[in-house]
Amino acid sequence: MERTTDPVDETPLTAEEYEAVHAAVAAAAGSRSRSLNSLFADWKDVVEDVEEGYSLCAPEFDDDLACRDALGRAWPLLPPRVRAIRRPELDELDGRFRAATVPWPGRPEEPHQWWRYRIPLVVEAEAGLPRPGGWPLGWEVLPFPKPAGVRVVEWGRP
Template identity: 80%
Template sequence: MEDVEEGSARCAPELDDDICCRDALARVWSLLPPRVQAVRRPELDELDGRFRAATVPWPDREEPHRWWHYRIPRVLEAEAGAPRPQGWPLGWEVLPFPRPDGVRVVE
């Protein structure tokens, strides 16, 4: 979470891989006893809130199931002088749209 909040140096596929643990949690959440869900829900909500605050949604996209895969860190790190196709730092140009205004690239 801190890496995303401070500015991600990861590329899009690496971040997607890193957040796959959130997929696992979503798959098992309904299997947890209600007491465990009740105790852990505030923590999950806080972390999800932090992730939403540190990211922007994909443009023109409703918040889908597995919404965390369709968000982009607000701050992305890039190498100085490296090309930036459609405004993206390398590793993010795989996204099917230009960099949104809400995403800042820093060197």
């Protein structure tokens, strides 16, 4: 767990707090082998992939968001002090994700699983392939045409 200069982080976590964190993550992620740190690391990786230009298809994007789903389920189960310690990190990653995505057209942002209804601003696609609804292949499964704010960047040009 990263240390901060926030006074709430000065006392080491108790054994009970650690056990509560492990139980919350196991309940949320469906696995005792996952950790809160690994969920944060996975969410950071997804955010970085989206910031750089997402290169996989929409179903893969949906799958990649599972780590944020698990964080969302675990969050209310975590001890309050752990939430206070980790809140700045989660807020920073969420803010970066919001900045690198656009909301689904016509859908108001809801607090519950808001990340599920956002699209990367930059989607990478193989050059020369069809673009149904303006989307690269693998994104046409979305129930709307590509929003004007989403840019498709081609890769694989000779």
